[in-house]
Amino acid sequence: MSRRSAALEFRQTEDNDLADWMRALKTGFLRSPVVTEEQLAARRAATPGSRTSGAYDAGRCVGTFRSFPQEVTAVGGAAVPADAITNVSVLPTHRRRGVLSRLMSDDLAAAKERGDVLATLIAAEYRIYGRYGFGPATTMTEWAVDVSRSGLDGRAPVPDPRDGGRIDLVDGGEIRKLGPALHARLRPAQPGAVSRDESWWEVNTGVLRPYGDEWSEPFYAVYRSADDEVEGAVSYRADDRWSDAKQPLNTASVNWLLSVTPAAERALWHYLCSVDWITRVKSGWRSPDDLLPLLLPDPRAASITTQADWLWIRILDVVRALEARTYDTAGALVLEVADAAGLAGGRYLLDAGPDGASCTPTDRGADLTLDVAELASLWLGDESAARLARLGRVREERTGAARKADALLRSSARPWCPDLF
Numbered sequence: 085m086s087r088r089s090a091a092l093e094f095r096q097t098e099d100n101d102l103a104d105w106m107r108a109l110k111t112g113f114l115r116s117p118v119v120t121e122e123q124l125a126a127r128r129a130a131t132p133g134s135r136t137s138g139a140y141d142a143g144r145c146v147g148t149f150r151s152f153p154q155e156v157t158a159v160g161g162a163a164v165p166a167d168a169i170t171n172v173s174v175l176p177t178h179r180r181r182g183v184l185s186r187l188m189s190d191d192l193a194a195a196k197e198r199g200d201v202l203a204t205l206i207a208a209e210y211r212i213y214g215r216y217g218f219g220p221a222t223t224m225t226e227w228a229v230d231v232s233r234s235g236l237d238g239r240a241p242v243p244d245p246r247d248g249g250r251i252d253l254v255d256g257g258e259i260r261k262l263g264p265a266l267h268a269r270l271r272p273a274q275p276g277a278v279s280r281d282e283s284w285w286e287v288n289t290g291v292l293r294p295y296g297d298e299w300s301e302p303f304y305a306v307y308r309s310a311d312d313e314v315e316g317a318v319s320y321r322a323d324d325r326w327s328d329a330k331q332p333l334n335t336a337s338v339n340w341l342l343s344v345t346p347a348a349e350r351a352l353w354h355y356l357c358s359v360d361w362i363t364r365v366k367s368g369w370r371s372p373d374d375l376l377p378l379l380l381p382d383p384r385a386a387s388i389t390t391q392a393d394w395l396w397i398r399i400l401d402v403v404r405a406l407e408a409r410t411y412d413t414a415g416a417l418v419l420e421v422a423d424a425a426g427l428a429g430g431r432y433l434l435d436a437g438p439d440g441a442s443c444t445p446t447d448r449g450a451d452l453t454l455d456v457a458e459l460a461s462l463w464l465g466d467e468s469a470a471r472l473a474r475l476g477r478v479r480e481e482r483t484g485a486a487r488k489a490d491a492l493l494r495s496s497a498r499p500w501c502p503d504l505f
């Protein structure tokens with residue numbers, strides 16, 4: 085226990101103090117601190133298998149932390165076991181005394197002990213988690229499409245009848261039925277995607293509301309191919325704005341959109357841009373190489389409104405992480421991985437190629453020296469070792485090693501995590 089947190093008690097949260105834990109969480113997240121029975125029931129039902137812990141001062145919860153089992157899709161499609169971290173908060177009266185540091189080190193040690201390969205989170209602020217060995221591993225991009233400038237033919241039916249597909253409006257119950265199978269198809273094809281349990285669909289269709297947020301039912305549209313396969317779905321809401329000249333100025337805001345074929349993706353974006361009264365479409369949090377802008381005759385109609393780090397990864401087991409992914413080219417690389425927390429550091433020989441990879445501890449001289457957080461940013465293939473070397477965050481022990489690492493580790497499709505958790 086650190087000196088600054090010596091007076092506090094750190095422990096798993098029992099069901100009888102869940103209400104107090106939620107009060108602390110909601111306070112830390114600047115939401116009304118009132119906790120209702122409905123929210124408690126929703127918290128218990130959402131994300132089964134959660135590990136809920138807290139910091140307690142004289143019996144009152146002052147810090148919250150929750151983790152749950154998750155799988156992350158590696159480059160190549162394998163599902164890698166991870167410790168997903170969420171609900172991190174410390175009351176403003178107890179901040180900067182080492183509370184988060186203690187909750188985090190307890191959780192990461194337990195995850196390592198269980199055999200999780202990674203820990204993951206979505207960071208509220210960029211500067212919180214690097215110190216614990218997390219590195220940003222995926223990026224999200226949000227576009228706003230000015231429909232009138234998109235070049236799409238507003239008179240055309242959607243989807244294009246030549247495509248043979250169909251779009252149907254459905255309700256939340258239908259989404260809960262067909263969503264999991266659609267997501268199961270997406271996951272192995274999308275590096276950076278994470279597993280969802282059934283409760284994800286309940287929270288995201290308003291059945292469970294653990295934070296008590298207001299819910300207004302969104303619209304749901306589903307794309308079915310000519311042979312009646314569900315290949316895509318979208319959830320969106322629209323606002324209600326009119327110009328002084330009584331012309332519609334409505335924005336459709338996408339909550340989430342999943343597609344497993346380019347045809348579905350094209351049809352759903354075209355559908356959203358074709359809804360009468362909608363003059364602007366906000367895309368929601370998409371992959372930075374989403375097809376969207378280039379699906380429009382004039383891609384400049386889609387302007388980027390947000391671009392930010394998204395999924396952060398902490399590698400707990402370098403060998404299993406590097407062996408879990410695939411490699412398009414062949415090569416060998418010795419990595420000297422520093423880990424101040426002592427969880428995953430060491431010198432490793434990665435010998436990889438299209439037929440498979442092995443990663444073993446080695447005494448051979450290193451090609452690259454880097455922190456475990458930097459390795460996390462490289463693992464999903466999005467970050468460049470050469471770029472990190474220019475920043476001084478990766479050190480080349482042999483000339484050209486960073487370029488060699490890029491040739492081995494970078495991937496052609498950018499990773500994307502569709503979920504906020």
Ligand SMILES: CC(=O)SCCNC(=O)CCNC(=O)[C@H](O)C(C)(C)COP(=O)(O)OP(=O)(O)OC[C@H]1O[C@@H](n2cnc3c(N)ncnc32)[C@H](O)[C@@H]1OP(=O)(O)O
Pocket residue numbers: 112113169170171172173174175178179180181182183184185186205206207208209211212215
């Ligand atoms: C996965 C998620 O749940 S993301 C949500 C994170 N939660 C929030 O942002 C809610 C509002 N913020 C908080 O509740 C708290 O400020 C927390 C949880 C971010 C940090 O908790 P604390 O107990 O204050 O952190 P702790 O004292 O362990 O800080 C450890 C170090 O991180 C630094 N740090 C902590 N938070 C931040 C921050 N937001 N920005 C920059 N540095 C930070 C501290 O200064 C400290 O540095 P030091 O060791 O050099 O002194």
